[in-house]
Amino acid sequence: MQRHFELALESLKADIIKMGSLAEEGIASAIRSLQSRDTALARSVIDRDVEINALETRNDRAVVDLxxxxxxxxxxxxxxxxxxxINNDLERIGDHAVNIAESALQYAEREPLSLFVDLPRMSSVTMDMLRNSIDSFIHSDPLKSRSVLVNDDVIDDLNRKIVGDLSAAMRRDPACIDQALELIRVSRNLERVADLATNIAEEVIFIAEAQNVKHNVEKTVPGH
Amino acid sequence: MQRHFELALESLKADIIKMGSLAEEGIASAIRSLQSRDTALARSVIDRDVEINALETRNDRAVVDLxxxxxxxxxxxxxxxxxxxINNDLERIGDHAVNIAESALQYAEREPLSLFVDLPRMSSVTMDMLRNSIDSFIHSDPLKSRSVLVNDDVIDDLNRKIVGDLSAAMRRDPACIDQALELIRVSRNLERVADLATNIAEEVIFIAEAQNVKHNVEKTVPGH
Incomplete structure (x- = not known):
């Protein structure tokens, strides 16, 4: 019985890790499809969301059984x-990858914006947060989780800056409104992904330390 | 022991119902503050989010104890x-109320848009979905839950229409860009609230019928 229980726990953990990779890959591919105007890649992100959804359903059942x-x-x-x-958070991250891929499809239909908007940095910080939150789950490493929490404010600032830059661009040149709106949508979706990565990191701290850090977060890495 | 367990279950249910009222009131007040340019009301929505957060933490602990x-x-x-x-979904709805209230504050600082945008209908459908999902939880009524699911597509269509109308307005008159952006943000937040109400309805069906309807939804009310 005990052995069976341990195997079932390991299997749940493996499925969460697999889902984490799929979610990470989904966001990375969606951003790449936006940057390289690769509509086939954007469509594959949308198509592959069913895999994450199927894993979510399976993991939910595994939890009830356990x-x-x-x-x-x-x-x-x-x-x-x-x-x-975490299962639920990862499924939502998959949905945000779909949203970004949809924006990539819309964006690819029109002239790209010529101005520099700091979406590359925003997506790189978000991807780091997502990767670290999943790594901290895999290795039960609450110190790494705390390194995720400190970045939430960085993301909020970047999002505000990007939305500001894009609305200024729209005022200067109304012809770019549709393009700018898609990039604002991408930025807000990345902000939500960063929020969800923060949730995952908080859950890992909860497992390790039996304390709920949500709504009561020390946003500092110990020793910094 | 059994008596204690039943009391603890009832208490958890009562707290979820209380949280549901707070979330519902938060969204309703945020929308009212936007429509009536009532900045004091918008600020009170932002301030009262701590109550929902505190309840979420308490309910999470109650679940672990149970x-x-x-x-x-x-x-x-x-x-x-x-x-x-559901606890987690309601907390997120509280966050969306805060986002809408923040947009209401920004919106109140400038001239209101003169065009008609169908946010009143969008918020009324969303509020119905939220109210029915919470009611269906209170009365363990999966039939009412199913009535929530059918509205998800209505909301998606309304959101698309509103974003389209507002981007057309921006192209016609770039002076209204900042205002229109805030209303797009409100529309997208309402869309997320409707998604979360749908999640709650799915959970109620899960309790009643021991079946996971997520990702495999019959979006029909039986008999219709």
Whole structure:
């Protein structure tokens, strides 16, 4: 029974890790499709969302079975509940990848904007947060989780700057309004992905430290 | 022990219902503050988000305690897991109320747009969805939940129409760009609230019918 339980836990963890890779790949590909105007890539991101959705459903069932059949307590219970939430967060990240890919398709139909907007930095910081939050889950590393939390404000500032730059561009040249609106949508979707990466990091801290850091976050890396 | 368990379950349910009222009130007030340019009301929405956050933390702890101490199975287990997710959904709805209130503050600083944009209908459909999803949870009424699911497409269409109308308005009159951007942000936040209301409705169906309707939804009301 104990052995079976451990195997089921490992399998849940493996599926969450797989989902994490799919979510990460989805966001990375969606951003790449926007930058390189690669509509086939954008469409493949939209098509592949079913894989994440199928994994979410499977993981949800695994959680119900684990709780019903094994009645775990303490660290195992915290791990399973956190996995349930992370599962949901990753599925939402998949949805944001789809939104970005849809914007990439719209954007590719028109002239690209000639101004520099700092979406490359925004997506690189967001991808780092996402990767680190998933790594911190894989290695049960709450110190790495805390490094994710500090970046949430950086993302908020970048989003505000990008939206400001793009609305200024629209005022200067109304012909670029549709293009600028798509990039604003991308920026807001990246901001939500960063929020969800922050949630995942908070869940990892919850598993490790049995404390709920949400709404009461020390946004500092210990020693800094 | 059994009596204690039932009381704890009732208390969790009462807290979720309270959170539902706060979330509903938050969205309604945020929209009213936008329409009536009431900045004091908008600020009160932003300030009151701490109440929802505090309830979320309390409910999360209640779920861990219920699962660890009582090791429920079957319907009770499904109810508790659904409550955990609904708790999270309602907290996010609170965040969207804050976003809309922030847009209301920005919007109130400038001339209102003179064109008609169908945000009143969008917010009324969204509020209906939210109210029905919470009601369906209170009364364990999966039929009412299904009535929520059918509206998700209506909201997507309304959002597309509103964003289209506003981008056309920006092209006609670039002086209204900042105002129009705020209304687009409001529309997208309402769309997310409708998505979350849909999630809540799906969870209620999950409790009642032990089936996961997510990603596999019959978007029809039985008999229609």
């Amino acid at each position: 709780l019903a059949l094994q009645q775990p307590v303490a660290t195992d219970l915290r791990f399973i509940l956190a996995a349930l939430k | 699962l660890a101490l009582q090791q429920p199975v079957a319907t009770d287990l499904r109810f508790i897991l659904a409550a955990l997710k």
